[in-house]
Amino acid sequence: MPARDLELLVEAATEAGRIARGYFQRDPGIWHKPEGAGPVTEADIEVDGMLKSRLMAARPGYGWLSEETPDDQSRLQAERVFIVDPIDGTRAFIAGEKGWAHSLAVAENGRITAGVVHLPMLNATYAATQDGPALLNGQPIHVSAQHEMSRATVLATRANFDPGHWRGGTPPACTRKFRPSLAWRLCLVAEGRFDAMLTLRPTWEWDIAAGSLIAERAGARVTDRFGAPLRFNARDPRAPGLIAAPAPLWSSLHNGLADNPG
Missing domain, CATH: 3.40.190.80 (D-Maltodextrin-Binding Protein; domain 2)
Structure with missing residues (x-):
């Protein structure tokens, strides 16, 4: 199941990148969330809607937690849950900087079993499952050996x-x-x-x-x-x-x- 979920997440993240690139550096509409919670753009909202529709259609029994979707906490009854940030780094996105990402994961009973972080403007897709290697564009990666x-x-x-x-x-x-x-x-x-x-x-x-x-x-x-x-x-x-x-x-x-x- 984690491997199939990962494939689904990669496909969805790739589509999210296509949508977000259509708004990037093109003056998207911007709103500010209450209580200083930060900005949100047209791109965040469209990506969120696409991800929810696509992922929940593929896995109707999963719960849903996203930065841009009101949380009704029905997810607490689900064994598996999508946890999504449609655009992580919205301020960078608004500023025209390239260091923003789509972050998509599946949690099962409190633990992440599959995850993808896709940076479309940097052509970088990081991915992992709970029992596989960490990958960057399909190649294994590892932390540094620095101890000091x-x-x-x-x-x-x-x-x-x-x-x-x-x-x-x-x-x-x-x-x-x-x-x-x-x-x-x-x-x-x-x-x-x-x-x-x-x-x-x-x-x-x-x-x-x-x-x-x-x-x-x-x-x-x-x-x-x-x-x-x-x-x-x-x-x-x-x-x-x-x-x-x-x-x-x-x-x-x-x-x-x-x-x-x-």
Whole structure:
């Protein structure tokens, strides 16, 4: 089943890319969600509608959780659930930058079994199942071999390196970089182009579902910020932050946080 689900997700993500490219750098309509939840565009809405129609027609017994669909929580009764971000990195999309992605996953009883992150403007499709390798455009990928934090490059926003978050007020001695899509950040760690990624804010499931599986299958340890395993299709679909890295770097990041045991 995960392999067949993965094939379905790849096909749907490819179609999502075709739709989104039709709006990219063409001044799509933009709205702002209530309570500062961020922007949404015509492209987000059309992609979401296509994905829901296509995926639910193929798997009518599955539940549905998407950033752009009101959540009625009927998904909580389903054994398997689609978890989708139609466009992860909408601000980058609006700005005409290429680092946005379609993130599609299937969760079964709380665990991700298949996931795809597709970046149509970069010709990159990351994919994995729960029992297979992490792939980039069909080729296996693996996390970096970097073990030393002082030589590591970590994907994170500047706010995550505020001294108040870190034991003794000292952020890790590493190089910080940023990419706009959380799903892509996880895949860049999986690919070994960056050594780790970190976010300390509550994180929506649709941002991390597919990428977390891809990073895990590439050899990363992926947990919430407190070190707990990720679980999906929760009543409140948010994780308390995220750490993804090869085991030695994961330990350095986790143990360095002020609210985690050393």
